Amino acid sequence: MSKGLPKRSEDYSLWYNELVKRADLAENSAVRGCMVIKPYGYSIWEKMQAQLDKMFKETGHQNAYFPLFIPKSYLSKEASHVEGFAKECAVVTHYRLKTSEDGKSVIVDPDAKLEEELIVRPTSETVIWSTYKNWIQSYRDLPLLVNQWANVVRWEMRTRLFLRTAEFLWQEGHTAHAKRSEAIAETEQMLDVYATFAEEFMAMPVIKGIKSANERFAGAEETYCIEAMMQDGKALQAGTSHFLGQNFAKAFDVKFATKEGGLEYVWGTSWGVSTRLMGALVMAHSDDFGLVLPPRLAPIQVVIVPIFRSDEELEAITAKAKEFMAKFRALDISVKFDNRDTHKPGFKFAEYELKGVPLRIGLGPRDIENNTVEIARRDTLTKETVDLNKVDIDTKVKQLLEEIQANIYKKAFDYRTEHTTEVSTWEEFQEVIEKKGGFVSAHWDGTSETEDKIKELTKATIRCIPLDQVEESGHCVLTGKPSSGRVLFAKSY
Amino acid sequence: MSKGLPKRSEDYSLWYNELVKRADLAENSAVRGCMVIKPYGYSIWEKMQAQLDKMFKETGHQNAYFPLFIPKSYLSKEASHVEGFAKECAVVTHYRLKTSEDGKSVIVDPDAKLEEELIVRPTSETVIWSTYKNWIQSYRDLPLLVNQWANVVRWEMRTRLFLRTAEFLWQEGHTAHAKRSEAIAETEQMLDVYATFAEEFMAMPVIKGIKSANERFAGAEETYCIEAMMQDGKALQAGTSHFLGQNFAKAFDVKFATKEGGLEYVWGTSWGVSTRLMGALVMAHSDDFGLVLPPRLAPIQVVIVPIFRSDEELEAITAKAKEFMAKFRALDISVKFDNRDTHKPGFKFAEYELKGVPLRIGLGPRDIENNTVEIARRDTLTKETVDLNKVDIDTKVKQLLEEIQANIYKKAFDYRTEHTTEVSTWEEFQEVIEKKGGFVSAHWDGTSETEDKIKELTKATIRCIPLDQVEESGHCVLTGKPSSGRVLFAKSY
Numbered sequence: 001m002s003k004g005l006p007k008r009s010e011d012y013s014l015w016y017n018e019l020v021k022r023a024d025l026a027e028n029s030a031v032r033g034c035m036v037i038k039p040y041g042y043s044i045w046e047k048m049q050a051q052l053d054k055m056f057k058e059t060g061h062q063n064a065y066f067p068l069f070i071p072k073s074y075l076s077k078e079a080s081h082v083e084g085f086a087k088e089c090a091v092v093t094h095y096r097l098k099t100s101e102d103g104k105s106v107i108v109d110p111d112a113k114l115e116e117e118l119i120v121r122p123t124s125e126t127v128i129w130s131t132y133k134n135w136i137q138s139y140r141d142l143p144l145l146v147n148q149w150a151n152v153v154r155w156e157m158r159t160r161l162f163l164r165t166a167e168f169l170w171q172e173g174h175t176a177h178a179k180r181s182e183a184i185a186e187t188e189q190m191l192d193v194y195a196t197f198a199e200e201f202m203a204m205p206v207i208k209g210i211k212s213a214n215e216r217f218a219g220a221e222e223t224y225c226i227e228a229m230m231q232d233g234k235a236l237q238a239g240t241s242h243f244l245g246q247n248f249a250k251a252f253d254v255k256f257a258t259k260e261g262g263l264e265y266v267w268g269t270s271w272g273v274s275t276r277l278m279g280a281l282v283m284a285h286s287d288d289f290g291l292v293l294p295p296r297l298a299p300i301q302v303v304i305v306p307i308f309r310s311d312e313e314l315e316a317i318t319a320k321a322k323e324f325m326a327k328f329r330a331l332d333i334s335v336k337f338d339n340r341d342t343h344k345p346g347f348k349f350a351e352y353e354l355k356g357v358p359l360r361i362g363l364g365p366r367d368i369e370n371n372t373v374e375i376a377r378r379d380t381l382t383k384e385t386v387d388l389n390k391v392d393i394d395t396k397v398k399q400l401l402e403e404i405q406a407n408i409y410k411k412a413f414d415y416r417t418e419h420t421t422e423v424s425t426w427e428e429f430q431e432v433i434e435k436k437g438g439f440v441s442a443h444w445d446g447t448s449e450t451e452d453k454i455k456e457l458t459k460a461t462i463r464c465i466p467l468d469q470v471e472e473s474g475h476c477v478l479t480g481k482p483s484s485g486r487v488l489f490a491k492s493y
Numbered sequence: 494m495s496k497g498l499p500k501r502s503e504d505y506s507l508w509y510n511e512l513v514k515r516a517d518l519a520e521n522s523a524v525r526g527c528m529v530i531k532p533y534g535y536s537i538w539e540k541m542q543a544q545l546d547k548m549f550k551e552t553g554h555q556n557a558y559f560p561l562f563i564p565k566s567y568l569s570k571e572a573s574h575v576e577g578f579a580k581e582c583a584v585v586t587h588y589r590l591k592t593s594e595d596g597k598s599v600i601v602d603p604d605a606k607l608e609e610e611l612i613v614r615p616t617s618e619t620v621i622w623s624t625y626k627n628w629i630q631s632y633r634d635l636p637l638l639v640n641q642w643a644n645v646v647r648w649e650m651r652t653r654l655f656l657r658t659a660e661f662l663w664q665e666g667h668t669a670h671a672k673r674s675e676a677i678a679e680t681e682q683m684l685d686v687y688a689t690f691a692e693e694f695m696a697m698p699v700i701k702g703i704k705s706a707n708e709r710f711a712g713a714e715e716t717y718c719i720e721a722m723m724q725d726g727k728a729l730q731a732g733t734s735h736f737l738g739q740n741f742a743k744a745f746d747v748k749f750a751t752k753e754g755g756l757e758y759v760w761g762t763s764w765g766v767s768t769r770l771m772g773a774l775v776m777a778h779s780d781d782f783g784l785v786l787p788p789r790l791a792p793i794q795v796v797i798v799p800i801f802r803s804d805e806e807l808e809a810i811t812a813k814a815k816e817f818m819a820k821f822r823a824l825d826i827s828v829k830f831d832n833r834d835t836h837k838p839g840f841k842f843a844e845y846e847l848k849g850v851p852l853r854i855g856l857g858p859r860d861i862e863n864n865t866v867e868i869a870r871r872d873t874l875t876k877e878t879v880d881l882n883k884v885d886i887d888t889k890v891k892q893l894l895e896e897i898q899a900n901i902y903k904k905a906f907d908y909r910t911e912h913t914t915e916v917s918t919w920e921e922f923q924e925v926i927e928k929k930g931g932f933v934s935a936h937w938d939g940t941s942e943t944e945d946k947i948k949e950l951t952k953a954t955i956r957c958i959p960l961d962q963v964e965e966s967g968h969c970v971l972t973g974k975p976s977s978g979r980v981l982f983a984k985s986y
Binding site: 027029030031034035036037038039042043045046062063064065066067068069070071072074075076082086087088089090091092093094095096097098099105106108117118119120127130131134140146150151153155167169342 | 592
């Protein structure tokens with residue numbers, strides 16, 4: 001099945017597209033830019049959702065659901081917000097179809113025009129803050145900590161499966177606070193939640209930082225982000241957390257009575273991650289044979305493939321497999337026993353390689369005889385024969401899954417380390433961006449003009465000003481003007 | 494807090510609307526017909542989702558996600574389908590906004606008109622069957638058992654929170670089979686899943702049946718349903734499961750190579766339940782004091798309210814409450830300890846009554862002294878003092894929760910029994926529908942004309958032809974024409 005998967009080194013972009021389709025993650029639909037998330041892909045997204053949802057609830061958030069449609073006038077209430085989203089909005093103008101006069105086709109009924117056009121939400125700040133106006137009267141109503149799992153639409157002209165699609169699935173947290181400092185603390189807390197999720201579950205190291213003004217969310221005072229490095233040396237923004245200041249509170253007139261008897265505008269945050277994480281997961285770890293999934297997000301962690309020539313052999317193998325499965329399930333390890341007789345073991349091996357199943361156990365008559373098993377690791381593509389007289393299968397598998405999780409992370413971490421370069425001169429900057437890729441750590445004079453110019457010349461943008469930035473005086477790599485610390489540039493998705 | 498809740502006996506409809514809002518389940522949004530599902534309401538929906546999702550997976554289904562938008566031409570491919578949905582479709586015609594020439598407002602950009610209008614999905618048969626065409630080639634690809642959790646839009650003119658909203662949340666299962674009999678078995682299996690969920694989790698008895706042609710899903714050969722009885726004597730359709738025959742396979746040209754080497758159209762089903770179930774849950778059990786939630790769907794099953802006058806008293810009570818909570822959580826009983834000092838016990842009692850928390854434990858200094866607790870049941874509004882020297886608190890609470898679940902079901906079951914009337918004459922029919930309400934079991938001649946006429950005269954429709962219908966020859970209650978069995982009529986939501 002993996003035959004013919006393009007090589008990463010030859011055409012990274014084609015490799016990605018083909019892998020997403022062949023591994024049954026997603027495919028394009030008949031509607032331009034909208035994808036179908038296939039069952040296998042969706043089962044990985046469900047694992048992501050379950051873990052993130054748990055982390056949101058542990059930090060005191062509750063889920064709710066707000067309307068898909070936003071009145072056009074709402075979007076306009078926050079000036080920079082509408083500017084950021086107006087160019088890519090799907091607009092609902094009518095609410096009925098009818099049969100054409102010749103009876104041959106179905107047309108939009110011109111008599112069913114909406115009084116005010118509705119926007120399909122590109123993000124929900126406006127509809128949510130218009131609701132919060134009624135929910136918040138006093139300091140007792142704060143903080144308000146709400147999350148929503150939803151679909152959103154941004155009419156992108158160039159789309160790619162998971163990375164940039166017209167419709168995507170995401171979660172969006174929207175919180176309201178009595179104090180500026182509390183809202184900032186919330187923004188930072190949720191950035192930490194995202195970073196922990198990316199590193200511990202996706203096995204994907206991330207840099208936490210702040211966006212420059214150019215890349216800030218439309219309507220935010222400050223945008224925090226986590227940035228990851230893909231295997232082609234391009235960066236990927238994996239999550240953002242916005243400190244909204246009082247912008248939306250002012251736009252929607254959301255005030256609260258303070259403890260001291262005053263009346264003040266509320267402070268806000270919003271934060272989100274999306275099905276884009278699926279693209280990041282694929283590009284961070286997978287290889288020319290297919291997906292490499294971190295065990296903590298793999299829908300199937302272990303697959304058992306029987307190798308047999310007779311029903312008798314299969315019977316003995318099945319008994320052993322059932323014994324294994326019971327042990328694995330007791331440890332919450334998900335396992336599949338693939339006893340299809342329509343496909344040969346070699347076909348199955350390739351299929352599970354393509355689908356990134358972390359561990360594969362081959363079980364044949366000789367294994368039953370000798371009380372052994374052969375375990376193949378997806379991450380290293382190595383095999384090992386295990387003597388079950390000496391080792392418990394469940395202990396062994398559990399330990400291997402932990403090793404794989406750590407190994408995948410380390411590999412990505414090492415790649416990023418090798419692809420993070422400090423530069424001092426503009427020549428170096430250009431050369432690294434052009435030839436090596438990865439993050440370039442360089443001084444910058446802090447102006448949007450310089451950032452624009454660098455983007456124009458190299459296609460690289462400031463991915464973030466790292467939170468752990470060290471104070472270091474220097475000179476802007478392009479203009480030579482003074483700078484107080486390095487920022488990270490990269491080409492990006 | 495429950496003060497002023499209208500009484501069911503005086504204005505059932507107002508009681509429902511007010512209860513949904515005051516118990517923090519949902520509210521109307523600024524977008525006509527679209528609701529906001531509030532955190533407390535959403536947490537009940539999450540419990541419903543989790544249980545249904547588990548049941549779908551146990552019956553072999555996988556989740557996936559299909560586009561929100563459907564090209565207008567797709568909808569038209571199945572003739573009766575488009576007829577059923579065309580009159581209530583939200584239509585996207587443009588993909589961009591821009592600033593007006595005077596710079597004062599944001600308008601729809603006329604240059605950004607879509608070549609083909611897109612419909613916001615009212616249901617996803619068309620977009621899914623257009624995808625299945627590529628997924629299904631051979632009998633080996635069947636059965637295809639897929640479910641989707643999604644939002645859908647039907648532009649209803651008269652809306653009511655949960656019961657009928659322009660946008661709602663639901664799940665829609667879409668399956669494809671090699672044989673007619675397998676598709677029918679799937680349709681019936683999913684109806685059973687819905688009935689089990691309604692009865693065992695929602696504590697709401699349902700009648701399983703088949704819809705008459707008038708009430709059949711647009712595009713189905715047969716629609717199965719579960720029908721519940723609300724406390725005002727009106728029926729509510731709580732879930733439907735459709736046998737689609739080969740209608741969508743033919744509309745989208747989905748054929749498969751049979752084992753025998755032939756080429757045949759695939760057989761289909763679809764089935765769904767929605768946030769409408771939230772409305773059913775409220776109307777089936779709640780009373781003039783607020784919600785009555787079945788323990789198996791209650792986000793909080795037990796609340797502990799401390800009654801104290803000093804910090805010392807609170808300290809002793811808190812220690813005891815923590816002990817209780819540890820015991821409850823060990824049994825997977827969800828518990829909240831409400832130690833807010835901003836509200837008095839009486840206020841809290843009313844609040845949890847309004848929100849339908851099944852059990853309330855009041856804990857005061859005398860309870861600590863005597864090793865007792867007072868437990869209040871929401872369903873019966875009765876209180877009981879329990880001597881903890883004789884009874885374990887966790888055993889007691891577990892048993893009470895089971896009793897409540899059973900009692901709520903029984904109450905609803907008895908109400909339905911009392912409100913199911915067999916009639917023989919048209920006079921009886923009219924009188925029962927008019928004065929008593931509930932299900933009316935009557936003979937019907939099997940024609941749509943008679944059903945239409947009865948609806949016109951009494952507003953009652955055929956809710957279903959029960960699956961357990963007994964063969965019994967008789968005469969149609971309206972026309973006197975021969976009939977072979979009774980069907981259930983009712984006014985309905």
